Amino acid sequence: EPEVTQTPSHQVTQMGQEVILRCVPISNHLYFYWYRQILGQKVEFLVSFYNNEISEKSEIFDDQFSVERPDGSNFTLKIRSTKLEDSAMYFCASSEAGSGPYEQYFGPGTRLTVT
Amino acid sequence: DAKTTQPTSMDCAEGRAANLPCNHSTISGNEYVYWYRQIHSQGPQYIIHGLKNNETNEMASLIITEDRKSSTLILPHATLRDTAVYYCIVRVSGGYNKLIFGAGTRLAVHP
Numbered sequence: 001e002p003e004v005t006q007t008p009s010h011q012v013t014q015m016g017q018e019v020i021l022r023c024v025p026i027s028n029h030l031y032f033y034w035y036r037q038i039l040g041q042k043v044e045f046l047v048s049f050y051n052n053e054i055s056e057k058s059e060i061f062d063d064q065f066s067v068e069r070p071d072g073s074n075f076t077l078k079i080r081s082t083k084l085e086d087s088a089m090y091f092c093a094s095s096e097a098g099s100g101p102y103e104q105y106f107g108p109g110t111r112l113t114v115t
Numbered sequence: 116d117a118k119t120t121q122p123t124s125m126d127c128a129e130g131r132a133a134n135l136p137c138n139h140s141t142i143s144g145n146e147y148v149y150w151y152r153q154i155h156s157q158g159p160q161y162i163i164h165g166l167k168n169n170e171t172n173e174m175a176s177l178i179i180t181e182d183r184k185s186s187t188l189i190l191p192h193a194t195l196r197d198t199a200v201y202y203c204i205v206r207v208s209g210g211y212n213k214l215i216f217g218a219g220t221r222l223a224v225h226p
Contacts, residue, residue, distance in 0.1 A: 048211060093158075
């Protein structure tokens with residue numbers, strides 16, 4: 001069964017450093033998403049991406065964040081200068097394109113710890 | 116904010132059916148009901164979705180009331196591995212539409 005994969009599973013970084021979280025969506029999916037979940041809190045939408053453009057972003061997704069599809073398989077989330085409050089689980093998701101009720105499939109997540 | 120209301124927690128005995136309710140009284144005609152679950156800190160897992168008819172797949176059944184203002188997710192024979200947080204989400208059709216997660220229902224399946 002196809003699945004979304006994410007690397008690394010755990011990333012530890014110092015405040016102010018740049019991090020790149022990587023995701024490989026399901027191969028025939030064209031919509032990609034990032035969500036995050038701070039420990040003990042709800043899963044929050046960050047950004048959606050389609051056709052090499054951001055479709056929608058939340059207020060969390062400020063100028064410190066960026067997304068990219070650098071090749072035909074990877075989808076990345078970059079945080080330019082990490083803050084302590086960026087510590088969270090980051091989930092990538094993908095879905096088919098179109099107007100149908102397509103479900104999103106999530107990866108296992110990357111735990112980001114900012115010290 | 117999430118447009119659904121779910122109980123905070125529920126218990127279920129292993130082997131019994133788990134019936135998880137969800138209220139979505141403000142649902143629009145073009146919004147689907149989706150159910151996801153999250154086991155510990157893993158990524159949310161899709162379970163099932165429906166518009167107005169009842170739906171069944173290998174994981175669960177979804178019963179939607181005729182007025183569509185509420186639904187019930189049924190796990191017919193709960194196992195310990197079904198212990199998770201279950202999220203009921205309403206969402207307009209379209210792969211581009213984000214999911215808005217609420218707090219969900221924490222289901223504990225016990226022996």
